[in-house]
Amino acid sequence: DFYEPRMAGRVFREKGRLNLNLFWESNYAKKLSWGGNISTGMGGVFQKKRFDYRLFGKIRFNSKFSIDHQVNTEHSTNQAGYAATVGDTVFFSRRNLRTVENVLSLKYNFTNRMGLSVRGRHYWSKVDPKQFYVLDKYGDLQTPTHPFTENVNQNYNFMSVDMVYTWQFAQGSFINIVWKNIAESFNRDFEKNYVKNLGKTVDGPQFNSLSLRVIYFIDYLTMKKRIKSKNGNS
Numbered sequence: 001d002f003y004e005p006r007m008a009g010r011v012f013r014e015k016g017r018l019n020l021n022l023f024w025e026s027n028y029a030k031k032l033s034w035g036g037n038i039s040t041g042m043g044g045v046f047q048k049k050r051f052d053y054r055l056f057g058k059i060r061f062n063s064k065f066s067i068d069h070q071v072n073t074e075h076s077t078n079q080a081g082y083a084a085t086v087g088d089t090v091f092f093s094r095r096n097l098r099t100v101e102n103v104l105s106l107k108y109n110f111t112n113r114m115g116l117s118v119r120g121r122h123y124w125s126k127v128d129p130k131q132f133y134v135l136d137k138y139g140d141l142q143t144p145t146h147p148f149t150e151n152v153n154q155n156y157n158f159m160s161v162d163m164v165y166t167w168q169f170a171q172g173s174f175i176n177i178v179w180k181n182i183a184e185s186f187n188r189d190f191e192k193n194y195v196k197n198l199g200k201t202v203d204g205p206q207f208n209s210l211s212l213r214v215i216y217f218i219d220y221l222t223m224k225k226r227i228k229s230k231n232g233n234s
Contacts, residue, residue, distance in 0.1 A: 004082050005090050005135055012092070013139035014080065017043030019050075029062045029213045046078040047093045047140060064109045072101040080141065083129055090149050092141055093129035100124045100194065113168040124197060126190055127154035151188050157201040159183040172217030182207045184226045 001012040012189045025035035034057035065223040083093040091221035101123045108113040117204055132148040133141035168174050174175040183206045191197040 011139040050076040076098040090135040094131045095129040123158045157185045176213040
């Protein structure tokens with residue numbers, strides 16, 4: 001692995017892993033459709049155990065309005081990963097990783113040329129180091145000479161809301177009005193309760209933006225013919 005050490009010229013030698021994935025989906029043509037996948041695996045330097053799952057569903061109330069939601073989770077124990085860099089020394093950790101992602105989307109079509117869509121996404125990741133190691137020049141992990149005591153816990157949140165209004169006012173021509181709201185937080189203290197964690201993210205600093213984009217399609221051949229026609233009539 002040339003990327004996990006996060007230092008040019010350094011590598012991490014990971015061991016083989018075994019993964020198993022199961023997928024299922026229902027009929028998307030129906031008003032209510034759903035599906036998901038389960039993934040599990042084991043292996044690596046510390047015999048990591050991983051269990052992930054994804055569930056998604058969609059409700060089409062009619063030809064104009066639909067709602068879909070998906071949740072993705074990942075839970076890994078004894079994962080090997082980068083922890084910190086002190087001078088020329090790269091520290092790795094045997095750690096537990098937990099992530100949860102929720103995505104909710106709503107779509108409403110006023111006409112076949114005009115619609116409104118709203119998408120909200122919240123991503124929460126927790127990295128809990130259990131034991132630290134030093135990455136040697138060969139890419140293997142060694143017990144450090146001096147204990148590493150720095151707090152490198154990671155509690156990361158990212159939340160975004162996107163609302164897009166689209167109007168196709170002519171063939172190949174669109175007006176898009178986009179509103180974006182973004183909130184992000186990172187700290188070293190863990191929060192166990194999902195609702196409280198989400199509330200802290202919402203109460204934190206946020207970035208809002210509003211943009212207008214106009215795309216106008218010009219048919220060069222049609223314009224050329226019209227110009228020639230006008231010049232010929234004159």
